Amino acid sequence: MAIETVHSITPALAVLVSMVASVLILAFGKYPNIREGWTFVAAFIKFSLVISMLPLILEGKVITYTVIEMLPNLPIAFKVDAFGILFAITSSFLWIFVSSYSIGYMRTLKEHAQTRYYFCFAIALSSAIGIAFSANLVTLFLFYELLTISTYPLVAHTETSEAISSGRKYLTYLMISGISLLFSILVVYHYTGTTEFSFSGIAGLETLPRTTLYILFITFMVGCAKAAFMPLHAWLPAAMVAPTPVSALLHAVAVVKAGVFTAIRVILYVFGIDLMEISGLWLYMAYFVSITIILASIFAMTQDNLKKRLAYSTVSQLSYVVLGAVLITQHGITGGMLHIPYHGFMKITLFMCAGALIVTAKKENISDMNGIARQMPITMLAFTVGALGMIGMPPAGGYITKWYLLLGAAELDNMILIGVLLISAVLNAAYFFPVIYVAFFKKPDKELTYKEAPLTMLVPLTLTAIISIIIGIWPDAPGMFLDIVNIAVANVTGGGI
C-alpha cells in the first residue's frame, strides 16, 4: 500500500508554538494575566495547528518535515501519521483544559514560582507533541529527555523536602530509563543503519539473533518506564506530591501517555507486527503487562489517598494500551490505541475532580469524603462519569476500548488474557465504587453546604466529563478518534479495514 507523503512545516510549528510561548511566559513573568494569556493563546494555536493536519491524515496521507540533519544520517525529522496525530490531538486538546484548570488551582492556592510552573508546562507540551510527531527514534529520544527534564521542576514544585525527594525519585527512574532507551536506539542504529519508524517495523532487525532481539526488546521496554510498567512504576505514585494540574499533565496529557506512545511505536513501528509474532515476544509481553494490570488494581484498592489511588489506576489502565498493541490483532490494536485518548479524557476528569476536592474542601483522603457530593455535586458527578468509564461501563467511553480488547483476546482464543481483562474490570469497580459510595451515600460528619470549586476549575472538568460521554455514545462520528485509529491500524496491519 503506497502512502502519499506531503511535505509541510506545520508539525514543526505545532511543536514550536509552546516553545515560543514559554519564552513569552518568562518575559511576562511579572504580569500574571498576560503570562497566562500566552498559555491560552499557545494552547489554542497548537490545537488548531494539530487539527489542521487532520484532514490530510484522514485521507490516508502522511506529513513529513525534516528540520535539520543533526548528525550524518541522523536527521531531526517529523512525520505525522494517524497514530501520531491521535496522541497529538489528545495532548493539545487536553492542554486547553489543563491551562484553565491550572490558573484556577494555582491562584486559589497562591502557589509560588508560577512563572516557572507555566514555563515548564509549555516546554513539556512541546515535548509531548514532539514525541507524537517524531519520525525516528533519535528525534523521539530528544523530546523524551526534554519532557523528563521539563517536568522535574513541576514535580518538585512545592520544594518541600518530600517534593524534592519525590522529584529525585522521578528523575532517577526516568533518567535510567532514558539511558536504556538510548542504548536500545544505539543497538538498532548499529544493526540496521537507521532509526526511522516504518509501518512494518525497521527492516533488518529480523536478522538479529533471537537472544539479542529479546535483550533489545527488554531494554526498549525499560526505556519506556514513563509508561509505568511494574516494577518500574514507583515514580508515578511518588510524583503525586506535585500540584494536581501537574498530576493531570503526568497522567493524562503528556508523560505516561508519552511512555505508552513510545512503547507502541517500538512494538509496532520498530519491531513490527510480523517480528513480534515470529519471535513470540507478543505473548510474553502480553502476560507481563497482564501482571501489571492486575497488581496495580490491587494496589489501588489499598490506597486511601485519592490521588494515589488514581495513580495506581493509571498504572493499570496504561497497561491496557500496551496489551492491546501486543495482541497484534486488528481489534486488539484498535482497542489499545483508542484507549490513549479515551483514558486521557476520563483520567483528566478524575484528577481535576480530585484537585477540586483539595482546593475547595481541602480533602485528599477518601475516608474523609463522607457525603462530599452534597457540597460539590457537579464535581462528584463528573467524577462518577470518569470512574464509570474506567470500569468499562457506559455511557463514558471506557467500555468501547474494553470491548475491542476483549474482541482481540477472543480472536486469539486466549482464555488467560480474557480472564485478565474481566478480572481487572471487576477490580476497577472494586476501587472506584467505594469512592462513589462514600461521596454520595455516606452521611457527612458535619453538615455540608453547597460550595463548588472556582469556575476556572469547574468548567474544564465538566467539559471533559461531557466529552467522555460523547466519545462513549458516538464513537464512530466522522473524524473522531475511532476514524483515526482505524487508519493507524490499517497502516500497521498493511490492509484496509
Add this chain to the structure above:
Amino acid sequence: MSGIIEIIFAEFNYWIYVTLMMIGFYAMIAKKNLIKKVIGANIFQTAIFLFYISLAEVKGGTAPILLHGHDGADAAHKAVSEVIYVNPLPHVLILTAIVVAVSTTAVALALIIKIYEEYGSLEEDVILAYRRQLQPEFSEHARQKQEGEQ
C-alpha cells in the same frame, strides 16, 4: 658473568644516566622537602641531557667545526669528509633543554619562596597538616574576614 660486566663497562655512560635518572626520580617523588624535590628534578633532567650528549658522541670524533675549509675547492671537500665529527644536533637541542630546565627551576624556586612565606615551612607534611587544619570552607571564610578587616 663477564659478559654482563662487559656490557656495563662498554656503555657505562648510559648506565650512569639511568642511575642518575632514578636517583632524581626518587627524590622528586619520595622526598618531603620541597627544595630536595627541585634538586631531584634537576638531577633527572641532567641525566637526560647526559643521555643526549652520549648519543652525539662518535668514536674518535672531533668538535663539529669545519677543518681546512679554505684550501681550495676540491681539497676542502675531501678534507671535510675525511674528518670524523661528533653529531652537533644533540648539543644544540640540549642547549635549548638546559634553558628550559633553568626556567623550570627558577619558577619552582619562586614558588617555594611563596610557599615558605605562607606556611613557614618547606616540609610537605607540615604544609599538608597546616592545610588540613584549615578546611577549605574555613579558610575561605577566614580570608574573607581578613579582607573585610583590611
Add this chain to the structure above:
Amino acid sequence: MTGFDLITDHLPVLTVVIPLMAGFLTPIVGWIDRKLCWYWVMLTMFAVLLMTSSNLYTVITSGTIHYHLGGWTPPIGIEYVIDLLNGFVCLIIAFIGLMVGIYSIESIKKELPNKIIPFYSIFLLLITGLMGMTITGDIFNFYVFLEISSLTAYALIAMGDRGDGVVASFNYLIMGTVAASFILLGIGYLYAVTGSLNIADMQGLLPSIYDNKVVLAALAFFMVGFSIKVGLFPLHAWLPDAYTHAPSAASALIAGLMTKVGAYAMIRFMFSVFTPEFVIDMTRMAEILTWAAALAIVVGSVLAIAQSDIKRMLAYSSISQIGYILLGVGLANVIGMQGGLLHILNHSLMKCALFLVAGAIFYRTGIRNLHQFQGLGKKMPVTTTVFLIAALSMIGVPGTVGFTSKWYLALGSINAGQWIFVIVILVSSLLNIVYFWRVFDNIWFGHPHEVEHIKRDEAPLSMLIPMVLLAVLCIFFGLFAYYPLHYVLEPLSNALLGIGVLP
C-alpha cells in the same frame, strides 16, 4: 607580491609568533596604561582567531599547509604543518582564548588587581605555547612549546588562592616536569634510532625498525608523559588542586585547553609519529588506553559526586571527560575516533562555560561551595541558565553537544565489540546527572521562602557575553554537529587510521 600576500604566506608561523611578541610587549603596553592591556590582548586574540580560521579554511579547501621555518627544508629545518587535526585544535585554542580573554577583564580586576600586567603577559605566552605545541611538525620544537605552556600554566595557577594556589602550582610543576622529562627522553630515543626529529620523516623511517625495543620504550615514555599531562586516571593527582585554586579566568583557560592540547599531542604521537598498525596491532597500546580511559570516566565521575567545591567538582568531571576523548581515540575505529575528536571541541565549550560560570558566581557572591547556592537562580538568572545548558551538555541530553559525542563514542564501542564501554559511557551519564543535579537543586530549589526577597544581581556584561556565546554554541553544535563532522572529523579520522589520505 603585495603586503597582503606576504602575510598570508606566513600565516602558520604568525599564529605562534604574534601572541609570543604580543606577550612580551604587554608589559610595555601596561606601562603606558594598565587599562590598555586588555584591549591589547583582545586585539591579539582576535588576530589569532582570524588567522587560525583562515588556516583551517585553507586546509579544508586546498589541503595540508607545510611551512618551512627560515626556508630550511625538512628534515633538517623545522617545519610547521597544519592539517585538519591541528587546524581544528588551533581554532579551538584561539576561540576559547578569546572568550576567556573577554571574560577576564572584570574577573581579573577583582581577583588580581595588582597583577593585571603579568596576568595578560602570561596569558598570551600560554596561548603561544599551546599554539606552538599544536602547529609544529618537529618533535623537539614540540617539547619546547610544551614547556612554555607548562611554565606559564604554573605561573597562572600560582596567582590563584593564596597559599593553596602556590602549593597546587608546585605539585603541578613537579608532575609536569616528570611528564616533560619522559617526553624529552622518548624524543631522544626516537632520535637515536631514526636520526630525525621531523614527524612526517619519522613516520616514514620508523616502520622498518618497529621490532627495536628502543621504539617500544619511546612509545611507553610518551604515553606515560602525556597521560600525566592530560590527567588520565591514576596520574591525575595534580589536576583537581590546580583547577580549583587557579584564578577563575585561568581555570577556565587551563581546563578548557591544556588537557585538550595534551590529548591532541597524544593523538599526534600515536597516529602521526607512530603508525596505526604499531599502536593498534603490534603493541595494543590503543586497547590499553581504552581501558585506562574507561576507568577514568567512572572514577572521575564518582569522585566528582563527593565534592562540595564547585570548581573541584568540575575538575574531577574533567578527569572523567578526558576519559571520553581518549576512549574514542583508543577505540581506533573511524566512528569512535570521530567521537573522541568531537569531544575535544565539545568538552572545551562545555567545561570552559562551566568554569566561567563558577567564576562569575564567585565574582558576585564569593561562594564556591555548592551547598550555599540557594537562590542563585533568582539572583543570576542568565549565569545559572548558562550553567544549566552546559551541565545538560555534560550529561549528554540530546540537542546539546554532549549527546553527539556520546552517540559516536557509544556507537564506536559497539563497532569495536566492546559492549562494556557502552555501559561505561551510559553509566557515567547517570553519574553526571547525580553530581550536576545537586547543583541544580541548590540553585533553583530547596528554600522557596528564603529566596523571595532576593534581588537580581547579574554578572557584568563582559562576563555574560562569552558565557552566553559558549552556551549557544553548546546547543548549536549539538544540533549541527554535521558540519564539523562532515568537513573535518570524518576525513581526519579516516586519515589518522590510515584508511584514507589527508587532502
